[in-house]
Amino acid sequence: TEIYTLSLHDALPISPSGQVTVLHRGAPLVSPADVATTADREVVVVDFQGSLFRIGATGMVQVVSGLASPIRAAVDHNGDYIVTALSGKALLRVSPSGTVGTIVSGAPLNRPLGVAVDGSGDYLVADEGANALFRVTPQGQVTVVHQGAPFRLARGVAVYPTATLP
Numbered sequence: 001t002e003i004y005t006l007s008l009h010d011a012l013p014i015s016p017s018g019q020v021t022v023l024h025r026g027a028p029l030v031s032p033a034d035v036a037t038t039a040d041r042e043v044v045v046v047d048f049q050g051s052l053f054r055i056g057a058t059g060m061v062q063v064v065s066g067l068a069s070p071i072r073a074a075v076d077h078n079g080d081y082i083v084t085a086l087s088g089k090a091l092l093r094v095s096p097s098g099t100v101g102t103i104v105s106g107a108p109l110n111r112p113l114g115v116a117v118d119g120s121g122d123y124l125v126a127d128e129g130a131n132a133l134f135r136v137t138p139q140g141q142v143t144v145v146h147q148g149a150p151f152r153l154a155r156g157v158a159v160y161p162t163a164t165l166p
Helices: none
Strands: 003-007 010-014 032-037 043-047 051-055 061-066 070-075 081-085 090-094 100-105 112-117 123-127 132-136 142-147
Touching (some): 010 032, 051 070, 070 112, 090 112
Antiparallel strands (some): 123 132, 132 142
């Protein structure tokens, strides 16, 4: 399976032919907010109620870490989970073993929502509160890619895996 989506309390794989099955249904997923995939074909689910889960191919759910108000996730080139968290206005790095580190917290981040990893390994963060798209290095250096019009409530970002910003 190459495509995963979330529906209420479910993690759903979608086959190339469009067939939808259930990878996992129900608890402990309460308010799943985002899904990402790892290079080793596991599924990472951010639950807004405060958890980051990893779901294996058999549907077994493992709590990776407890987080405050996680909202979106991506997986970086090292296999770490990059998570935006509304609490603390933060961009977090969570190792597969559950170690949480803060990449950047507070200004200029205001309400970080979307996150993606570009081809160089930098993180792109769509910030609804700042009406901005930020580039953040793995070391936490933040630069503004664009801020203001025409952005209105910037919420998501996607990037081709090989794309990099100048």
